Amino acid sequence: MPIYIPPITRRQFLRGSLAAGVSLLLPRQLWAEDKPADLNTWALLSDTHIAADRAKIAREVNLAEHFETVVREVVALPQRPGAALITGDCAFLKGERGDYAAFAGLAQPIRAAQIPLYLVPGNHDDRNHLRAAFTEAKATRRPSADRCIALVHAPLANWFLLDSLDQTNSTPGVLGETQLAWLAQTLDANADKPAIIAAHHNPDDCSRPKPSGLLDTARLLEVILPRKQVKAYVFGHTHVWKVARHDSGIYFINLPATAYVFGKGVPSGWVLATLKPDGARLQLNCIDRAHAQHGQTVELKWRAAL
Template sequence: MPISLPALDRRQFLATSTAAIFAAAQARGADGSSPRKPHPQRFILMADVHMPSKPEMEARGVNMQANFAQAGKDILALQTTPAAAMILGDCAYLHGEAADYALFVKSLEPLRAAGLPVHCAMGNHDHRERFWQALPAEHGEDKYVDSRHLLVLETPRANWFLLDSLDATNKVPGVLGEEQLAWLAKELDARADKPALLALHHNPDLRPKPGGLVDTQPLYDVILPRKQVKALFFGHSHNWHQDVKEGVHLVNLPPTAYVFVAGKPSGFVEIELQDDAAKLRLTALDKQHPQHGQELALKYR
């Protein structure tokens, strides 16, 4: 089952949260009269939230909850409301504690109240069962294999595949496994006529002792020959960076939490799907960061 949180009914949200005033105002048009319609080709990609159990907790000089809240405000301030947000793992701080997920789910309310469904992938600091248990009752239902949380999201111009690379909580490397890769091959083959965009937590890593995805080569064996696969999005290394592998774009998302290398941006990426390319735009939490507002066009192979 995927970790998916649907958009909240605004009246339901108003009854439960004081943050609703902000979210509802942001979700309306400039004239304040009517809610904005989501743009079906636009999506938000985030990673490495590292939400702690208490809002005041900091790590590496960063307040993770405040960073995530800032990202949420920046998303709600965008000119266009995206169709959905995807968060590619490490939603919890280190050990996937129930209290981390409680604060994470609470912190998502303004986005959900503004009409954004949120889909999450598992990171190495997540815990499948505790994450699942923290979800509100109205979570969605989709694909399930081998207790992993997987999702195929069919949208007008591309199919998204959210994979689950969590091996063991708080152990650095990740694994997809033979069963998930077979599932992916089958699901891709069933959707060969539309661009496929893959999203997971761990970065491709072909080193002998990987700190990223252990079965990177088996993943490449599945996706490189299937020409509908255009891009792979991931987090884990907290390092905004792009590369290309045989025409497949490899996009390392920035964290919303702390960076590992000083000077790298924290933030999120807005993506707009076109017929033959995906347009990316980085929003850095620090608006003075030189890469804030950076735009990239990923031409499809």
């Protein structure tokens, strides 16, 4: 099954907030049931790295505060996005149960705002602990016994959510032949709309002695390059915001981390993706509103279908 976290009711949210000792003085926009939904926009987040201790600081960043900021911004959008997607590394380092308890609490406003939430695991996640943190998560058909994968239909695109977690707290990732076979079959059966693939790990040519990205990138490309409905591959992992276009015309969209970054001046934040019939518009939202790249937009034009 995918990690799909359904919305919760206002009553459930209040009950959870009381249990967590969270202030009930919440902005009005949190109650977004009445806001119009724009199913063609998705909020794209990655690498939240939430620790059990909400005061945790990593690389001079308060991880929970960063995620809280992003959650607040997503909830405050004038129109409810069709979904929020987090491309992995929800947990701090080892996918511990306490990390997900804190993560679930921080993510609650998204659910209370009636925004479906999708998670794909990263190399700092633990599938079982992640699933267990959301016991009420809706059971869905499981195309793969041990991986969290899904096809999500949106009006202007099909989202293929993949699971590249190999070993928790070990850097590289792998999709594996079972998942790639599912991807190929499911792409073939759903060729009527643009396809967007999302997973945690970055494409990697594996030319270095110790590759840190997706070890079976070559196999992934064999599957997606000839299938012209595939327009973009969305990922996190590197904690760097970057959009590149492969020779095939497929966009490689590297989402920024909501958490810490490794390089000086690299933005942390999230991306609002607005789909169009022939492309998409990406808008970067930086945690630091004064960052030079805050508000940057990138227009994508899909490659031809045939």
